Amino acid sequence: MQKEVTFAGFGGQGIMSIGQFVAYTGMEEGSEVVWLPSYGPEMRGGTAYCTVVVSDRPIGSPIIQNPQYAVVMNRPSFDKFEPTIKPGGLIVINSSLIDVKSRRTDIDQLGVPANEIAIKHGLPRSANIAMLGAFVGRSGIIKSNNLKKFIEKKFGSRREVLESNMKILEEGLGIAENSQ
Amino acid sequence: MAKKLMKGNEAIGEAAIQAGVRNYFCYPITPQSEVAEYLAKRMPEVGGMFLQGESELAVGNMIFGAAATGERVFTTSSSPGISLMQEAISYIAGAQLPAVFANIVRGGPGLGGILPAQSDYFQSVKGGGHGDYKMLVLAPSTVQEAVDLMMIAFDLADKYTNPVMIIGDGMIGQMMEPVEFKKPPPMALPPKKWAANGCKGRDPVIIRSLFLDPLRLEQNNRELFVKYRRMQAEEVRFERYNVEKGNKVLIVAYGTTARICKTVIADFKARGINVGLLRPISLYPFPMAAVAEAAEGVKAVLSVEMSMGQMVEDVERSVLGRAPVGFFGRVGGVVPTPEEITVEIEKLL
Amino acid sequence: MERTAEKVVFTRPEAMKNAVTHYCPGCTHGVIHRIVAEVIDELGIRDKTVGVGPVGCSVLIYNYMNVDFLEAAHGRAPAFATGIKRVRPDLIAFTYQGDGDLASIGMGEIVHAANRGEKFTTIFVNNAIYGMTGGQMAPTTMPGQVTTTCPLGRNTKDTGEPIRMAELLSALKTSAFITRVSVHSPRHIVETKKAILRAFRYQIDKVCYSLVEVLSICPTNWGLTTKESAKWLEETMIPYYPLGDKKTPEHSQR
Structure with a gap:
């Protein structure tokens, strides 16, 4: 089974990083x-x-025109990638900055007030982590426990940063669960 | 060593370090500048030498000077920069020095674009610089393969006292994949008696590509081609993917394009249609015999490239009428999609 | 016969091969080659020296010098020498370049090598003309000087003024030894040797980049006799290309 996801936003939102975390x-x-x-x-x-791309067999094309999943953090990204998602797929929308919803009926959608969550926990730059939590929670592309382990390793040297990020991640995961 | 997730560009730099190479000259150009940025940090950590030259023209010639001392040395660049290095590459080939160049190809001609392309096939395989010479040209299709080829490239350069080029498109440089650095088995290499490193206890050596006597120059060129024939005998590398009797179509593709074709082949297989892929890993020497053999009995051969049709000429030369040879290419940084390639193959069925 | 009185007073330096010259009668390349060879001998560095030749009349310098040698692409000798010194700082490297090679096609390489303070030595032979290709205009050709590509004399309105390389390179802030000498008379030849010796010493002591610009004659392409050439150099070139140290590492701060 091959799973594909596009993460998109504007520069500085930490799009590249959450892609790498996955x-x-x-x-x-x-x-x-x-x-x-x-x-x-x-x-x-x-x-x-x-x-x-996460797959159980060697990955052919690394270029994905129509991913199953998209995680979009700003409006231009929503406009660009929402139409490309495969039927049956999922879009995770940063509802803090994107004031529209997908009108598609053939995909699942999840709104995440990512900026508000991040600000609430004192790390306004970690809105991407809230998006990541919600996306992983809903898609199951990787196991959330393994993601937490990775985040612990990644931010382990700065205790306060780690704790806040973990709270942001949990809140994202919670949104995925509660809206199920 | 455990697997690490690395960007192709960084992995290429680390592979050279892991292969024991400590000398790197560079000039920034997208999409390969991460190699330079990575090695600017990494070389000092391992006691190596890093120098950003004033131009690719100068860097190519710094490579000549450094290689002439017998030290292992390399540079990385992208298409327009590699064009500027053609002078040095021709001299290095003519003077028979070992050196490694990596070209993370972008779209051309001219300044072109910065997105992936395979339009430097002719430049790297058919010459590029002036005069009769060849480079050993190796084309990875994954980050792991880029690492593996980089790690043997220095041995191969020493084995043939010849420039070796690793050619990857922008995608290979930019994408991250898991990699492992496995030391290749050591190659038996001749001593570097030719090196210009001070004539202590011996006669001075002269390293040059200048032979004003036509017969002497002709002899030099013949020597080069003895070497190239040895490469043809010993260095042909390729992958056969789903190549078997009953293939309706044979695809020939290398690098990133070959990966895309693998996705296409899997889809056809699910539909009960058998398509094979012959993926050249060495572009020079080109796997002519392997292509010919794989083309036996197919309805058609399709060369898929990110160019307007360059490798297809070598495919035709290999297939020699065994089957009609078609071509599909996208250029300018446009990467062919599996859907587009599928349509092309369906036309041939 | 009293043979014991005989004493060798002049011999070929060890750093020079026993080769028949290909240079034209009156050419001073041979003199400059010999000075470099004598300096290499005197400094005892022959077995760790690597020379880099230019494209130009002295392209075949490796036939005369008894040291390891590379033959560079046109103008790129400083890049070659950079490559040598960066990977083998223990070696002694020098480039030997003419005015077309260094001041025209190789302008980029020489400026940047000097600016990086590469620890090699350049012998820059300025004879105000392209020799090997048959007497074309060089960046250092004098105003009004006739060459095959400025048959009416160099018109500086169209081609700019001759480039004073020693002064140009001295304008860089990086520490260096940059001097101009000449070989048109025995007295000047002695001075040239002193300058080249000093240039190599700076390299051996890893002090700085060093360049010795040597004003030289080209009777063949100037269309003058050797004697006339020496006079022309003295009267035409030296006033425009003044001799002397342009920059020393001791006085490099600007």
Whole structure:
């Protein structure tokens, strides 16, 4: 089974990082993984995005036109990627910055007030972690326990940062569960 | 060593370090600047030498000077930068020095774009610089393979006292995949008696590509081609993927394009249609015999490239009429989709 | 016969091969080659020296010098020498370049090598003309000087003024030894040797980049006799290309 996700937002929202977190955790779980960024002038100011593929067999094309999942953190990313999602897929929307919902009936959608959650826990730059939690909780692309282990390793050296990030992650995971 | 998730560009730099190489010259260019950025940090950690030159023109020639001392050395660049290095590559090939170049190819001609392309096939395989010479050209299709090829590239350069080029498109440089650094088995290499490192206890050596006597130059060129024939005998590398009797179509593709074709082949297989892929890993020497053999009995051969049709000429040269050879390419940084390739194959069924 | 009185007073330096010259009559490349060889001998560095030759008349310098040698692409000798010194700082490297090679096609490489303070030595032979290709205009060709590509004399309105390389390189902030000498008379040849010796010493002591610009004659392409050439150099070139140290590591702060 191959799972594909596009993470998108504007530069500085931590899009590339949460894509890498999924890829790392997938690798630790023994899956084949690829992380592919958009690069060059695209990165300057406009939408930044990356694609992550997690699979149980060697990954062919790393370029995914129609992913099962999209995680979008700003409006231009919603406009660009919402139409590309495969039927039966999922879109996770940063409802703090995106004031529309998908009108598609063939995909699942999940709104996450990511910026509010991050600000509440004192780490306004960690809105991406709330998105990550909600996405992983809903999609099951990787196990949330393994993701937590990875986050612990990643932020382990700064206790306060780690604790706040864990709270943000939990809240994201909670949104996924409660809306089920 | 455990697997690490690494960007292709960084993995290429680390592979050279793991292969014991401590000398790197560079000039920034997208989409390979991460190699330089990575090694600017990494080389000092291992006591190595890192130098950002003033241009690719200069860097190519710094590589000549460094290689001439017998030290292992490499550089990385992308298409327009590699064009500027063609002068040095021609001289290095003519003077028979070992050096490794990695080209993370972007779309051209001219300044072109910065997105993945395979339009430097002719440049790397058919010459690029002036004169009769060849490089050993190796094309990875995964980050792991980029690492593996990088780690043997220095041995191969020493084995043939010849430039070796690793050619990957922007995708190989930019994407992250799990990698392992496995030391390749040691290669038996000749001593570097030719090195210009001070004539202590011996006669001075001269390292040059200048031979004003036509017969002497002709002899030098013949020597080069004896070497190239040895490469053809010993260094052909390729992957056969789903190549078997009953293939309706044979795809020939390398690098990222080959990965995309693998996705296509899996989809056809699910539909009960058998398509094979011959993936050249060495672009020079080109796996002519393997392509010919795989083309036996198929309805058609399709060369899929991110170019306007470059490798297809070598595919035709290999297939030699055994089957009609078609071509599908996207260029300018546009990467062919599995859907597009599927349509092309369906036309041939 | 009293043979014991005989004493060798002049011999070929060890750093020089026993080769027949290919240079034109009156050419001063041979003199400069010999000075470099004598300096290498005197400093005892022959077995760790690597020379880098140019493209130009002295392209075949490796036939004369009895040290390891690389033959560079046109203008790229400083990049070659950078490569050598960066990976083998223990070796002694020098480039030997003419005015077309260094001041025209190789302008980028020489400026950046000097600016990085690469620890090698450049012998820059300025004879105000392209020799090997048959007497074309060089960046150092004098105003009004006739060459095959400025048959009416160099018109500085179209081609700019001759480039004073020693002064140009001295303008860089990086520490260096940069000097200009000449080989048109025995007295000047002695001075040239002193300068080249000093340049190599700075390299051996890992002090700085060093460049010795040597004003040189080209009777063949100038269309003058050797004697006339020496006079022309003295009267035309030296006033425009003044001799002397342009920059020393002791006085490099600007």
